[in-house]
Amino acid sequence: MQQLLSAFGIDWRLLIAQAVNFGVVIGALWYFLYKPVLAMLAKRQEVIAKGVEDAAHAQAALAGADTEASARVAAADTEAERIVSAAREAGDAEKTRLLKEAEARAVAVAKDAEDRAKEVAARAKRESEKEITRLAILAAEKLLKKHYD
Amino acid sequence: MQGGISVVLKAEQLGSVFGFPITNALVMTWAVMLLLIGFAFFFGRSLSLVPTKLQSAVEWAFEGALAYMTEVLESKKLARRFFPLVASIFLFIAIANELEFFPGVGSFGLVHATNFLPLLRTPTTDLNFTLALAMISFFTIEITGIATLGFFKYVGKYVNLKSPIGFVVGLIEFISNLGRLISFSFRLFGNIFAGEVMVLVADYFLPYFLPAPLMGFEMFIGFVQALVFAMLTLFFIKLAITEPHGAH
Numbered sequence: 038m039q040q041l042l043s044a045f046g047i048d049w050r051l052l053i054a055q056a057v058n059f060g061v062v063i064g065a066l067w068y069f070l071y072k073p074v075l076a077m078l079a080k081r082q083e084v085i086a087k088g089v090e091d092a093a094h095a096q097a098a099l100a101g102a103d104t105e106a107s108a109r110v111a112a113a114d115t116e117a118e119r120i121v122s123a124a125r126e127a128g129d130a131e132k133t134r135l136l137k138e139a140e141a142r143a144v145a146v147a148k149d150a151e152d153r154a155k156e157v158a159a160r161a162k163r164e165s166e167k168e169i170t171r172l173a174i175l176a177a178e179k180l181l182k183k184h185y186d
Numbered sequence: 187m188q189g190g191i192s193v194v195l196k197a198e199q200l201g202s203v204f205g206f207p208i209t210n211a212l213v214m215t216w217a218v219m220l221l222l223i224g225f226a227f228f229f230g231r232s233l234s235l236v237p238t239k240l241q242s243a244v245e246w247a248f249e250g251a252l253a254y255m256t257e258v259l260e261s262k263k264l265a266r267r268f269f270p271l272v273a274s275i276f277l278f279i280a281i282a283n284e285l286e287f288f289p290g291v292g293s294f295g296l297v298h299a300t301n302f303l304p305l306l307r308t309p310t311t312d313l314n315f316t317l318a319l320a321m322i323s324f325f326t327i328e329i330t331g332i333a334t335l336g337f338f339k340y341v342g343k344y345v346n347l348k349s350p351i352g353f354v355v356g357l358i359e360f361i362s363n364l365g366r367l368i369s370f371s372f373r374l375f376g377n378i379f380a381g382e383v384m385v386l387v388a389d390y391f392l393p394y395f396l397p398a399p400l401m402g403f404e405m406f407i408g409f410v411q412a413l414v415f416a417m418l419t420l421f422f423i424k425l426a427i428t429e430p431h432g433a434h
Contacts, residue, residue, distance in 0.1 A: 045313040046196025050206055055309070055318035058215050062222060063274040070226035071270050074248055077233045084235065 191390050193383055197312040198303050200296070210304050211312030214291065218282045218309065248273075258424055268423060271326060275319060276416035282309045283378060283408025287385070287401040310378040310411070313371060320370035323419045327366075331426030343430045366422065370415065377411050378404075 197211035233241060251273060255265035285291055286308040295304035309315040331340045344360035346352035381404035388396040 044195055046209070047313055047317065048207060051197075051209065051212065051312075051314035052318050052321070054206075054212060055215065055315045056322060058219060059274070059278060059319060059322055062219055062278050063270055065219075065223040066226050066274050066277065067270045069223065069230040071248075071273065073230040073233050074244060075266075077235070078245060078249065081235060 191386055193386065195379075197307050197314070200303060200305065209312065209314075210295075210307040211309045211315060214282070214285075214306040215309040215315060217306065218278065218285065221285075222277060222281055255420060258420055259427075264427070268330075268420070272416045272420050275323065275419055276412050279310060279319070279374065279415055280409055280412035282315075283412060284405055286310075286378065286382065286404065286408060292382075308378060308382070310374050310408075311382055313375050316371040316375040317367070319374075319415070320367050323370060323415070323422075324367050327419070327422045327426045330423050334427040335429065339430065340426075366418075370418065374411050374415055377407055381407055 197209035199207045199209050200213065201208050229240070229244070232238075237245060252265055252269055255269060255272065256262045259265050259268070291306045291308065292304045294306065295302055297303070331343075344356045344363070346356040381400075385397050385400050385404060388400050
């Protein structure tokens with residue numbers, strides 16, 4: 038047995054040294070390599086999962102936003118139609134009022150003009166009568182004067 | 187080559203520090219450690235959420251290995267617990283084996299008297315290295331088995347007094363379990379050492395042509411042996427934590 042161990046160079050001190058060497062390697066690799074790489078893999082998995090979750094949330098939010106935008110546009114359309122309709126009604130009422138007022142004013146103007154025409158005619162008549170009377174008197178005077186002369 | 191082929195079964199001692207022998211395999215082990223730890227240190231610091239090609243490759247390997255271990259052990263928690271051990275066994279052996287034919291390994295050395303002492307020798311061609319790893323693997327497997335199943339249930343796998351056949355099967359299992367220490371260490375040692383000898387022989391008989399393809403093949407063998415050692419450790423852990431037959 039001793040010869041066998043000697044032939045292969047088996048030495049318990051070297052055995053322990055190699056075991057310690059492997060211990061150092063496993064410890065260093067665990068600390069410098071395995072731990073950071075596994076942590077990086079876990080972190081990336083976490084980031085990807087979060088990204089997928091965020092995308093799903095964003096998609097849901099986008100769908101919600103679309104619905105809300107559609108509802109708002111519909112409400113705005115209804116409001117606009119109501120405002121236009123109200124404005125049209127108000128315009129029609131104003132138009133009617135203005136027309137009535139204009140008609141009333143036209144009637145008043147016409148009546149005023151008629152009254153004035155009547156007054157002018159009456160005055161002309163009165164002046165004509167006065168002139169005729171004066172001319173008649175004048176003619177009578179001439180006739181009388183001619184007769185008595 | 188004038189002196190013929192010289193094959194040395196054990197790692198050569200370069201010197202000693204306070205009576206502790208420093209062999210060329212030990213020096214090479216430290217070099218491999220330095221490479222691995224250096225890479226891990228700089229790589230670990232350069233990680234980013236948007237990975238580079240190298241980081242993507244490493245992450246792909248990690249995820250693949252973890253997924254496979256989870257499938258074998260049927261537990262994500264156990265896979266994460268044993269991942270550092272299995273991955274380190276693979277990396278340590280693989281890097282050591284892949285450096286086997288690098289310039290300088292086995293060719294740079296000291297001339298002591300008339301003998302040439304290479305400064306670097308592949309650690310897996312030193313039984314101290316492979317046996318140390320085998321022992322670590324063996325004790326991890328046994329301790330995991332006992333911790334998971336409990337001492338008596340685990341021992342019950344090997345000591346079965348219910349029937350003569352059960353007793354014999356238990357005994358065979360116990361011996362084969364102990365045999366793992368030898369199979370683990372000698373499989374790795376034998377494969378890599380034999381590869382080196384084969385390249386040495388090829389270099390002696392047909393230099394310039396034969397060694398290069400053989401070196402490529404041996405590098406492949408080195409990778410496979412690292413994989414075999416790591417995978418067997420994983421499978422034996424699975425066997426150790428599996429309930430014995432008839433326990434349900």
